[in-house]
Amino acid sequence: MATVRFKAIEEVLKRKPIHVDLPAVKTSRYFGENVFDKQKMQEYLSKEAYDNVLEAIDKGVKIERQYANQVASGMKAWAIDRGATHYTHWFHPLTGATAEKHDAFFEPADNGGIIENFQGEMLVQQESDASSFPSGGLRNTFEARGYTAWDPSSPAFVYGRTLCIPTIFVSYTGEALDYKTPLIKSLNYIDNAATEVCKYFDKSISKVNVTLGWEQEYFLIDDAFYNARPDLYLTGRTLIGHPSPKDQQLNDHYFGSLTDRVKHFMRDFEIEAYRLGIPAKTRHNEVAPNQFECAPRFEEANLSVDHNQILMTLMEKVAKRHNFRVLFHEKPFAGINGSGKHNNWSLLTDTGKNLLSPGKTPKNNFQFITFFINVIKAVYEHADLLRASIAFTGNDYRLGAHEAPPSIISVFIGRKLTQMLNELEQRIDNTKMTPEEKGELKLDIGKIPEILLDNTDRNRTSPFAFTGNRFEFRAVGSSANIASPIIVLNTIVADQLNAFKEEVDQLISSEKIKKDEAIFRVLKQYIIESREIRFEGDGYSQEWVEEAARRGLTNIKSIPGSLEAFLSPKTIEVFRKNNILNERELEARQGIQLEHFTKRMQIEARVLGDLAMNHIIPTAIKYQNTMLENIKDLREIYPEEQYKVMTHHQLDTVEKIARHVNTIREKVVDMVNTRKKANQIENEKEKAYAYHEQVVPFFSEIRNHIDKLERIVDDETWPFPKYREMLFTR
Numbered sequence: 001m002a003t004v005r006f007k008a009i010e011e012v013l014k015r016k017p018i019h020v021d022l023p024a025v026k027t028s029r030y031f032g033e034n035v036f037d038k039q040k041m042q043e044y045l046s047k048e049a050y051d052n053v054l055e056a057i058d059k060g061v062k063i064e065r066q067y068a069n070q071v072a073s074g075m076k077a078w079a080i081d082r083g084a085t086h087y088t089h090w091f092h093p094l095t096g097a098t099a100e101k102h103d104a105f106f107e108p109a110d111n112g113g114i115i116e117n118f119q120g121e122m123l124v125q126q127e128s129d130a131s132s133f134p135s136g137g138l139r140n141t142f143e144a145r146g147y148t149a150w151d152p153s154s155p156a157f158v159y160g161r162t163l164c165i166p167t168i169f170v171s172y173t174g175e176a177l178d179y180k181t182p183l184i185k186s187l188n189y190i191d192n193a194a195t196e197v198c199k200y201f202d203k204s205i206s207k208v209n210v211t212l213g214w215e216q217e218y219f220l221i222d223d224a225f226y227n228a229r230p231d232l233y234l235t236g237r238t239l240i241g242h243p244s245p246k247d248q249q250l251n252d253h254y255f256g257s258l259t260d261r262v263k264h265f266m267r268d269f270e271i272e273a274y275r276l277g278i279p280a281k282t283r284h285n286e287v288a289p290n291q292f293e294c295a296p297r298f299e300e301a302n303l304s305v306d307h308n309q310i311l312m313t314l315m316e317k318v319a320k321r322h323n324f325r326v327l328f329h330e331k332p333f334a335g336i337n338g339s340g341k342h343n344n345w346s347l348l349t350d351t352g353k354n355l356l357s358p359g360k361t362p363k364n365n366f367q368f369i370t371f372f373i374n375v376i377k378a379v380y381e382h383a384d385l386l387r388a389s390i391a392f393t394g395n396d397y398r399l400g401a402h403e404a405p406p407s408i409i410s411v412f413i414g415r416k417l418t419q420m421l422n423e424l425e426q427r428i429d430n431t432k433m434t435p436e437e438k439g440e441l442k443l444d445i446g447k448i449p450e451i452l453l454d455n456t457d458r459n460r461t462s463p464f465a466f467t468g469n470r471f472e473f474r475a476v477g478s479s480a481n482i483a484s485p486i487i488v489l490n491t492i493v494a495d496q497l498n499a500f501k502e503e504v505d506q507l508i509s510s511e512k513i514k515k516d517e518a519i520f521r522v523l524k525q526y527i528i529e530s531r532e533i534r535f536e537g538d539g540y541s542q543e544w545v546e547e548a549a550r551r552g553l554t555n556i557k558s559i560p561g562s563l564e565a566f567l568s569p570k571t572i573e574v575f576r577k578n579n580i581l582n583e584r585e586l587e588a589r590q591g592i593q594l595e596h597f598t599k600r601m602q603i604e605a606r607v608l609g610d611l612a613m614n615h616i617i618p619t620a621i622k623y624q625n626t627m628l629e630n631i632k633d634l635r636e637i638y639p640e641e642q643y644k645v646m647t648h649h650q651l652d653t654v655e656k657i658a659r660h661v662n663t664i665r666e667k668v669v670d671m672v673n674t675r676k677k678a679n680q681i682e683n684e685k686e687k688a689y690a691y692h693e694q695v696v697p698f699f700s701e702i703r704n705h706i707d708k709l710e711r712i713v714d715d716e717t718w719p720f721p722k723y724r725e726m727l728f729t730r
């Protein structure tokens with residue numbers, strides 16, 4: 001009897017690459033062709049309507065009613081020209097995925113025919129029958145009243161036959177039910193705060209944008225294997241599986257070339273990405289077998305977040321054409337690397353200056369060091385909140401495991417900048433500086449070289465590293481909606497910059513000192529206060545875990561534990577004060593994530609129980625029976641002495657199987673009972689803690705015994721594709 005597993009292997013061995021030819025024209029000819037960008041708006045809109053939209057994009061003003069209709073019909077005309085038949089408001093609900101509800105453009109007309117209809121109101125605002133989206137109690141489900149509204153700062157696009165209009169999603173009482181709303185607020189907030197600080201150095205700066213470049217890691221698994229593993233298709237990760245004898249120890253995947261099948265898949269989704277204006281740039285193998293990365297050129301953060309969400313959806317769809325499944329789960333396979341999504345973050349002025357890039361002049365560098373130190377201080381002050389912003393169910397299997405940063409937030413800045421900060425700290429004192437001293441200090445700051453970090457001074461183990469002209473937040477999970485960490489980063493840095501400005505102005509007026517000197521003094525104080533968050537050593541080492549504890553840095557390993565920071569007084573204050581999220585909204589966000597965690601663990605527990613009881617144990621017992629029959633047969637034929645020698649190992653195996661089977665049974669029963677008790681708990685937070693502390697530990701215990709059985713039982717009868725097959729059969 002051929003098991004599903006062997007059928008899958010056969011199928012995979014027969015696969016051929018699905019060839020995708022590059023379009024006959026240059027990339028620039030079709031890049032962005034499915035995006036309603038400024039150029040197309042100019043073509044399809046009146047001058048007045050176009051100007052109104054531009055103002056909405058640049059200054060956040062509302063689109064006026066009279067223009068909304070024009071914009072809508074222009075957008076519709078363009079979309080229909082591109083073959084669209086439906087439109088949808090496209091938004092980022094708090095589940096982490098994106099949501100769409102499609103409506104057809106056409107409507108029955110009075111004369112019995114149909115007309116293509118799409119009014120301004122439908123563009124600007126739409127009631128959303130969204131009762132099944134999580135709201136953390138913000139919107140009672142029986143009301144089901146939320147609305148979506150166009151966010152003109154990210155352009156509409158056509159995907160397939162649907163016009164997708166990026167929107168925010170809020171309840172009728174005004175609370176945000178999505179990621180985009182607070183993201184946009186945080187972007188405005190950091191724009192204002194950073195622009196104010198820039199004025200100390202350069203009065204011509206009037207706007208600061210956040211730039212964001214992400215690096216998306218993922219695994220590819222053949223469709224046939226995926227469908228033969230209920231754990232993969234129900235939970236996104238393998239719950240059982242003995243490690244392959246060879247996995248990533250030779251590092252040969254990282255340096256290896258892409259197979260044709262994979263190359264054609266990548267080309268296919270890249271072409272589609274280009275049509276949607278996503279500047280996909282690098283692609284390469286990652287360390288683990290079948291693990292890859294895709295990174296676009298950085299963009300303005302709101303657009304960059306949208307593009308990441310679009311690309312993830314795109315990749316999943318395109319993968320199916322190539323008989324692949326994309327795994328965005330952070331830890332799909334035990335024992336080998338998981339997947340993350342580095343977030344490269346920086347600030348760019350409207351004069352074209354990257355504020356986290358050292359410049360050519362002392363003044364530029366003074367500005368650089370100011371922003372640089374303020375970011376470090378912000379991370380120090382709100383490390384736990386940053387940790388909370390990346391707490392997703394899958395990510396916690398990754399953090400602190402194999403080649404991933406631990407749950408301790410620290411900042412790496414490199415040798416030269418560490419030296420620089422140490423020197424600044426030494427040389428600035430709080431007595432009045434002479435003009436010579438000041439001049440000298442500035443001159444030295446001016447000597448920070450333009451190219452800061454060479455590759456030898458790159459620390460790959462830091463969760464938050466300065467990489468020459470940007471900070472790279474590396475603890476973010478591969479499946480995350482990156483708006484979550486970016487909202488936090490923007491908000492805490494903006495708040496820090498405001499505090500900085502206040503302190504400097506205060507010093508100028510109270511001490512009667514010049515601006516530069518006041519800035520120096522405040523920076524010195526920040527360097528000292530935030531020293532403990534800086535770490536240059538190996539972030540993956542046990543010594544760091546101990547050292548961090550001595551420094552008083554937190555190392556929060558559980559989801560419920562890390563989510564506590566969403567409601568700490570400090571967090572509530574920083575979000576409330578700046579009108580990014582109020583306490584109710586924060587509470588809702590925490591509640592949604594806790595519930596999400598519990599539900600996902602519930603599913604994992606059920607799937608594991610099923611695999612164990614209905615697949616693994618029957619398989620093991622069948623094998624045990626075969627062996628027992630063999631033992632009985634031998635007894636009939638051979639004399640006592642010889643029989644004993646011959647069956648010694650087989651009897652031992654029969655007993656081993658019995659022990660594993662018994663333990664698995666006991667543990668599964670225990671797990672189910674523990675889960676049932678946990679389910680009784682009303683309070684969402686306590687329930688999540690109960691799951692984390694009492695239910696989750698069963699997973700690895702049960703798995704352990706199953707993985708041992710995998711090594712005992714006849715390969716012919718093992719029901720699920722093994723690690724070595726999923727990772728190496730091609």
Ligand code: ADP
Binds near residue numbers: 211215
């Ligand atoms: P790595 O050495 O980490 O592989 P790359 O130079 O390829 O790095 O860049 C990684 C990511 O960092 C890319 O997405 C890139 O666009 C982004 N990046 C580079 N400069 C900036 C910046 N100023 N702001 C934001 N992201 C940036």
Ligand code: MG
Binds near residue numbers: 215342472
């Ligand atoms: Mg990187």
